[in-house]
Amino acid sequence: MNYLILSAILFTIGAVGVLVRRNAIVVFMCVELMLNATNLAFVSFSHQHGNLDGQIIAFFVMVVAAAEVVVGLAIIMAIFRSRRSSSVDDANLLKY
Amino acid sequence: MKAEGIQAASWLLIALPLAGAAILLLGGRRTDKWGHLLGAAMPLGSFAVGLAAFFQMLGYSGNARIRHLHIYDYFVVGNFKVDMGLLIDPLSISFVLLITGVGSLIHIYSIGYMAHDPDRRRFFAYLNLFVAAMLLLVLADNYLGLYIGWEGVGLASYLLIGFWQYKPTAAVAAKKAFVVNRVGDFGLSVAILLMFATFGTVQFAGVYGGIGHASQGTVTAIGLLLLLGACGKSAQLPLQSWLLDAMEGPTPVSALIHAATMVTAGVYLIVRSNPIFNLSPDARLAVTVVGAATLLAGAIIGCAKDDIKKALAGSTMSQIGYMMLAAGLGKVGYVFAIAHLIAHGFFKAGMFLGAGSVMHAMKEDVNMRKYGALRTVMYITFGTFFLGYLAIIGFPGLSGFFTKDGIIETAFNKGGTSGAVLGTCAVLGAGITAFYMSRLMFMTFFGEKRWDDDVHPHESPLVMTIPLMLLAIGSVFAGGFLVLGGFADFLAPVVGAQEHKFHWVSVPGTVTLLLMFAGVALAWMQYGARPVPREAPRGSFLTVFARRDLYGDALNESLLMRPGQWATRLAVYFDTKGVDGLVNGLAAGVGGSSGRLRRVQTGFVRSYALSMFLGAALVVGALFLVRI
Numbered sequence: 001m002n003y004l005i006l007s008a009i010l011f012t013i014g015a016v017g018v019l020v021r022r023n024a025i026v027v028f029m030c031v032e033l034m035l036n037a038t039n040l041a042f043v044s045f046s047h048q049h050g051n052l053d054g055q056i057i058a059f060f061v062m063v064v065a066a067a068e069v070v071v072g073l074a075i076i077m078a079i080f081r082s083r084r085s086s087s088v089d090d091a092n093l094l095k096y
Numbered sequence: 097m098k099a100e101g102i103q104a105a106s107w108l109l110i111a112l113p114l115a116g117a118a119i120l121l122l123g124g125r126r127t128d129k130w131g132h133l134l135g136a137a138m139p140l141g142s143f144a145v146g147l148a149a150f151f152q153m154l155g156y157s158g159n160a161r162i163r164h165l166h167i168y169d170y171f172v173v174g175n176f177k178v179d180m181g182l183l184i185d186p187l188s189i190s191f192v193l194l195i196t197g198v199g200s201l202i203h204i205y206s207i208g209y210m211a212h213d214p215d216r217r218r219f220f221a222y223l224n225l226f227v228a229a230m231l232l233l234v235l236a237d238n239y240l241g242l243y244i245g246w247e248g249v250g251l252a253s254y255l256l257i258g259f260w261q262y263k264p265t266a267a268v269a270a271k272k273a274f275v276v277n278r279v280g281d282f283g284l285s286v287a288i289l290l291m292f293a294t295f296g297t298v299q300f301a302g303v304y305g306g307i308g309h310a311s312q313g314t315v316t317a318i319g320l321l322l323l324l325g326a327c328g329k330s331a332q333l334p335l336q337s338w339l340l341d342a343m344e345g346p347t348p349v350s351a352l353i354h355a356a357t358m359v360t361a362g363v364y365l366i367v368r369s370n371p372i373f374n375l376s377p378d379a380r381l382a383v384t385v386v387g388a389a390t391l392l393a394g395a396i397i398g399c400a401k402d403d404i405k406k407a408l409a410g411s412t413m414s415q416i417g418y419m420m421l422a423a424g425l426g427k428v429g430y431v432f433a434i435a436h437l438i439a440h441g442f443f444k445a446g447m448f449l450g451a452g453s454v455m456h457a458m459k460e461d462v463n464m465r466k467y468g469a470l471r472t473v474m475y476i477t478f479g480t481f482f483l484g485y486l487a488i489i490g491f492p493g494l495s496g497f498f499t500k501d502g503i504i505e506t507a508f509n510k511g512g513t514s515g516a517v518l519g520t521c522a523v524l525g526a527g528i529t530a531f532y533m534s535r536l537m538f539m540t541f542f543g544e545k546r547w548d549d550d551v552h553p554h555e556s557p558l559v560m561t562i563p564l565m566l567l568a569i570g571s572v573f574a575g576g577f578l579v580l581g582g583f584a585d586f587l588a589p590v591v592g593a594q595e596h597k598f599h600w601v602s603v604p605g606t607v608t609l610l611l612m613f614a615g616v617a618l619a620w621m622q623y624g625a626r627p628v629p630r631e632a633p634r635g636s637f638l639t640v641f642a643r644r645d646l647y648g649d650a651l652n653e654s655l656l657m658r659p660g661q662w663a664t665r666l667a668v669y670f671d672t673k674g675v676d677g678l679v680n681g682l683a684a685g686v687g688g689s690s691g692r693l694r695r696v697q698t699g700f701v702r703s704y705a706l707s708m709f710l711g712a713a714l715v716v717g718a719l720f721l722v723r724i
Contacts, residue, residue, distance in 0.1 A: 018705050027702075088701045095699030 003044035010037035024076045024086040028069075035065045099163040102148040103184050106165055109145050109192060109235065113138045113228040120221035128217050132210070135220025136203040139227050143196035150189050159589050161186055164237060178298060183237035187434065187590040191234040191364060194438050198356040198445045198570075199227045201563035205449050206348040208559035209456065213346075219259060223352065226252035230357040234364055239288045239298040242368075246284060246329065246361060250277045253358055257345040269341035276338040280328010284365070287321035290314065304371040312376070319372050319379025322365055323386065330362025330416050332390045337648045339413055340397070343405040343462075347452030350405060354412040355445035360437050363416065366423040367430045370591050374426060381514065383424030384507075388521040391417025393646055395528035399535065400642030402632055403462045404451045407536050408444070411488065414525060415440050421518060422503040428584070429506050430591040435578040436499035442570030443484040443495060449564055450481035454540060456560075457553035464539040465630050466548060471541040473553045476561040478541050480568035485537050487571040489530040489612055495575025498598065500526060501605045502579060508604050519604060526608045530615030538623040546630050 010033055017030030039058045046054030080086050099106065116138035120131050127134070153161050162185040170180040182188075203223060210216040229248025236242045258270025292298055294314055295306040307315060326332065331339035339359070343350055353359060366373065366383060373380050394413025401407040415436070422433035455462060457474060471478040483494070490496040504526065508519035547553065555561070579598050588594070599605065634640075641647065 015709060019702055019709070022702075091701070092699030096694040096697045 004041060007037045007041040007044065010034075010040065022087045022089050024079070024088050027088055028072055028076065031072075032065060032069070035061055097160060097163055099165040099182075099184055101152055102145065103152055103163055104165060106145065106149050106182055106184055106235070107167060109142045109149075109196070110228050110231045112141045112145070113224040113231070116224035117221045117228060120217050120224065125217075131217030132207050132220050135217075135224055136200065136207060138224050139196050139200040139203055142227070142231065143193070143200050146189065146192040146196050149184060150193060153184070153186070153189055161589050170240065175296065176292070178238060178240050180241055181237040182235045183300065184235070185590050186586050186588075187364075187368065188234050190434060190438060190587075191360070192231060194360075194441045195227060195230050195234070195356045198441050198567070199223075199230075199352060201566055202348050202352050202356065202445060202449065205351075205452070205560050205563040206346075208557050209348055209452055210346065215259070219256075219346065222252055222255045222259065223348070226256065226352060226357055230361070233361055237300055239291060239300070239303070242365070243284060243288060246325075247281065249329070249358055249361060250274060250281065253277075253342070253349075253353060256349040256352075257342045259345055259349065263344065265341075266344040269338075269344040273338040273342050276335050277328045280325045280335055280362075283321045283324025283328065287318050287325065290318050290321065294318075300368070307371050307375060315372060316376040316378045319369075319376045320382055322369055322372065323379065323383055326362030326365045326383075326420070327386060328362070329365075330359045330420065331413055332362065332386050332417065332420055333393055334648075336390060336393065336413055337645065337652055340406050340409050340645055343403070343409055347405065347448060347455060350409070351445045351448035351452070354409070354448060355441040359412060359416050360419075360441070363419045363423055363433055363437055366420065367433055367591065370426075370430055373424070374592075380424045380426055384421050384514070384518055385424075387417045387420030387422070387424055388518050389417070390414070391421060391525040392521055392528070393417075395525050395532060396642045397645055398532040399528065400635070400639050402464050404454065404464050404467075404536060404540060405448070405462055407464070407532060408447055408451060411529065411533065412444060414529060415444065415488070418500060418503050418522065418525070421522060422506060425503075425506050425510055425518075427592065427594050428509075429503070431584045431587050431594070432499055432502040432506055432579075434587065435575065435583050436496075436503060438578060439487065439495035439499045439571070439575040442567050442574050443487040446480055446484040446564060446567035446571050447488070449560070449567065450477050450484065453477040453556040453560055453564065454481075456556055457551075458547070459551055461548070461551070464536065465628060465632060466546050466551075467540045468543040468546040468628065469541070470553060474555050476555060476564060480561075480564040481541070482537070483568040484571045485533050487575070489533050489616070490526055490608065491612075492609065493576070495571055495573070498575035498579040501602075501608060502598065504604050504608055505599065505602060523604060523608050523611060527611030527615045530612040531619050534616045534619030535623050538619060539628055542624055543628055546628065 014030040014032075014034035014037060017033065018027050021027050021030065039061050042054035042058045042061070044054075046052060046058075076086060079091055083090060098104075116135055120127055120135060123131070153163075162183070165182040165184060167180045167182065170178040172178075203220070206216075206219065206223065210219050213219065226249065229245050229252055231245070233242055233245030233249060236245060254270050254274045257273050258266050260266045261270070288298055291303050294310050295303050297303065297306075324335075327335045342353060345353075373383065391414045394410045394415075394417055396410075398407050398410030398414060401410060419433045419437050419440070422429040422436065453474065454467065454470060454477060457470070457477075458467065487495040487497075490500045500522075504519060504522045507522050508515055510518065584594060635643070644650065
């Protein structure tokens, strides 16, 4: 149960970080935080119910997160190279 | 009975001129050299076939003279079957001989008349089309086939009236003829639909066989609708306005329209549908009223026109009015209607072609006030025209005398008030006819020369004068030959047998004769004995009234055209403000709101993320709510 509370706290921190921070790297780290918070929730539910489904899904999430890190960091690098900034608010050309 | 021998080949009657039109129209400029010869040969060929069929018919007797020729099944839809076939009977063969005979003469005349026109080939193609359509109209054995011919005649007249389409007046006149005819066509088409609804067939035989079982109201309705159709084609009141404008076409066209084809179609329709009209006194009365009104209106218009062709056009209106009057009188009337039609075909064709010959001599000037004394230079034209003139005013012994007096007598024989009124109209009309035709005669051929300085009249070539002579012979003898020669017995298989004896001397006949001489004398006093001014005097109220076609155009304009324009304007207003307003408003509303809505797309990733979170939270909240 405590694990779940920890997971909720971590997730909330991550979500708030995504919403309030401008630095793309920090936003990215917050996204990772949210993913790992859900992983924690999966694993603790798996332990609680005594089956392996949650653990397996946690692995899947990790794999997806690794792939996402590669793609995301590449995008951030590209944006930084062209704009000399990693602020997410500066990259706002795609709009009305 | 089935047609045999040469009558079995009577499809050639229609096919020959139709082939002529097709060859000349599709052949294009290559056929320019010999196109007019082919064009004139085709109706002549038809005439030969018609004559052969006629003589074969004379070999039969009684009802055996009615022969059917099945050509093909036009279409079969469920129970509705239309056989396209030809009906060769005394009525149709009379028309065939008139159309092809007079039509051929007009074709031959046109060779000379249109000699200098670069589009002579096209002209002959249209003439052939005209003749073919008219032959289909009179030969079809069902109303649908008749309707096809009817429309074909309308199309050909449109093409021919507007032949010189570079003249705006000609183009407008052609359009007017087409539109006015359309009103009549509408009546005919509704009549045909009504027949189909009532009898389930449009074959003549089927319709006339079942007409006895139909209700009186239906029969009268069909009769009145047929009359509307006849009014359109035959230029009867109230659809007369196109005829006078139709003079914009070349003169042989006027001759063809007025003598052999087109305007006679209405009379044919009424006489052909005689089983319908026999059963409906109301429809017959309507026909006579239209005829009597038109014969007076046409005669009055003819009195005031200075344009030689328009004066003749007024006279045609009037003469067709006589035929309609006769056709509405039933029984004996049918015979006189057709007899007058054939006689009229000869003298009116002769006079129109004569007028064309005069115009040819006068450099296409149609104003009679600039003619005068033409008898001194154009002997043949004058002679033939004079015979036609005597025939139309009903000079004793010539065509008009027999046929017109027959109509007048039949009108009086109808009895009652209506008979007296109709007869009086017919007698008055004969007097006015004598006046306006004498006026035309005196202004054109008598009096002193009033020619323009650069005009040197000369007689037309033989190719034009020989048809004139042949037509003059017809104008002299046709009426007497038909009336005294037993035309009533000849038509009996179609319109029913009737006793009729021609009276050389009768009270109405004598009054008519006196009025005729009075008319001629009046015209002599006004236009023969006195010099005719070259400029038209202003004239009395009545003259202006007649010059403006009895204000027929003004009436049409104020009653139909202006309200129509207002209606279209109202419709356009409703369309732009109402329909367009609604649609445009809707589009503007969607556009405006989406323009506001797209401001949501700010480009800030964090605001998108916020909305995603809020949305996810909302979904989770909703799930919780549902679960609890």
